[in-house]
Amino acid sequence: MPRSAFNVAWHASLPVLFGYLILxxxxxxxxxxxxxxxxYPPLMAATIYGGSVEFVIATMLTQHFNPLTVLLITFVVGxxxxxxxxxxxxxxxxxxxxxxxxxxxxxxxxxxxNYTLHVPTGVNRQTVYTxxxxxxxxxxxxxxxxxxxxxxxxxxxxxxxEFVMTxxxxxxxxxQWQRESDHLSTLSGLVxxxxxxxxxxxxxxxxVTLLLLVLEYSWLDxxxxxx
Amino acid sequence: MILWQRLATIGLAAMANFLTRVLPFWLFKRxxxxxxxxxxxxGDFLPGAIMAMLVIYCLRDVNWTGPSHGLPELAAAFxxxxxxxxxxxxxxxxxxxxxxxMLFINWPF
Numbered sequence: 001m002p003r004s005a006f007n008v009a010w011h012a013s014l015p016v017l018f019g020y021l022i023l024x025x026x027x028x029x030x031x032x033x034x035x036x037x038x039x040y041p042p043l044m045a046a047t048i049y050g051g052s053v054e055f056v057i058a059t060m061l062t063q064h065f066n067p068l069t070v071l072l073i074t075f076v077v078g079x080x081x082x083x084x085x086x087x088x089x090x091x092x093x094x095x096x097x098x099x100x101x102x103x104x105x106x107x108x109x110x111x112x113x114n115y116t117l118h119v120p121t122g123v124n125r126q127t128v129y130t131x132x133x134x135x136x137x138x139x140x141x142x143x144x145x146x147x148x149x150x151x152x153x154x155x156x157x158x159x160x161x162e163f164v165m166t167x168x169x170x171x172x173x174x175x176q177w178q179r180e181s182d183h184l185s186t187l188s189g190l191v192x193x194x195x196x197x198x199x200x201x202x203x204x205x206x207x208v209t210l211l212l213l214v215l216e217y218s219w220l221d222x223x224x225x226x227x
Numbered sequence: 228m229i230l231w232q233r234l235a236t237i238g239l240a241a242m243a244n245f246l247t248r249v250l251p252f253w254l255f256k257r258x259x260x261x262x263x264x265x266x267x268x269x270g271d272f273l274p275g276a277i278m279a280m281l282v283i284y285c286l287r288d289v290n291w292t293g294p295s296h297g298l299p300e301l302a303a304a305f306x307x308x309x310x311x312x313x314x315x316x317x318x319x320x321x322x323x324x325x326x327x328x329m330l331f332i333n334w335p336f
Contacts, residue, residue: 075247
């Protein structure tokens with residue numbers, strides 16, 4: 001029996017369910033501790049929908065109103081998503097209105113899951129991508145809502161559970177590794193990210209890594225055209 | 228900040244964040260025209276590197292010079308990878324990887 005698109009998406013998104021509930025909960029608690037009402041975390045989760053951006057904006061909300069800085073910081077912190085979109089240009093290939101959902105919901109996890117996803121024949125790829133996006137979106141808002149509502153009641157935490165997200169990316173990275181014909185890109189990512197983290201620190205290393213990767217690709221492309 | 232300023236801040240952040248995701252589609256995927264070959268090639272080259280980048284991103288807060296020298300994280304990462312290479316069952320890999328990490332950091336030694 002052919003599996004439905006929702007079924008494929010549900011199974012693919014399950015690891016994200018656990019990861020997002022735990023991370024979203026942590027994010028909700030974080031905002032609760034900054035003194036925000038319960039509805040802030042889910043509101044920001046639903047509108048901004050980008051974990052790292054939301055954490056930064058949460059602290060900015062406690063300072064003076066500065067629209068320009070908000071725009072710039074969000075753009076810098078979220079800029080890696082520009083490259084997720086570049087990589088998804090071929091995969092998100094449908095002009096209908098759901099394309100907006102897929103682009104709006106292109107988070108780290110949704111990108112990684114949808115990019116590596118194996119869609120069985122006979123199942124509509126675009127529908128699976130859309131469902132993964134919508135499910136992930138729902139998980140993140142739910143986590144933020146729980147965290148924001150339960151606040152201190154949930155001070156009890158289980159240390160180490162957050163490693164599930166790291167494990168998920170390791171798994172998706174290995175899936176990618178076993179599928180690619182040469183490993184230059186993955187190895188470059190590994191070495192460059194480690195190096196830039198060490199050299200430029202936590203704030204800008206992703207941005208610098210991505211710029212270096214674009215440079216590396218430009219050089220490879222130039223050399224290929226020379227020969 | 229008063230309420231409307233907070234809501235404006237959230238709205239602006241939402242806009243800017245969406246912009247980072249939608250810009251490539253606006254710039255390089257116009258109806259009736261081809262995606263430039265350079266951008267297409269870049270889109271094929273980057274994902275491998277990005278997956279590796281996200282793994283390191285998750286490990287960015289590990290204190291390599293601290294008392295545990297990042298050993299619990301490293302060990303759990305290798306267990307996750309090993310389990311996944313052996314059985315190719317995402318859930319098993321996540322379960323054993325995360326489980327072993329929780330064990331390592333809560334172990335009294």
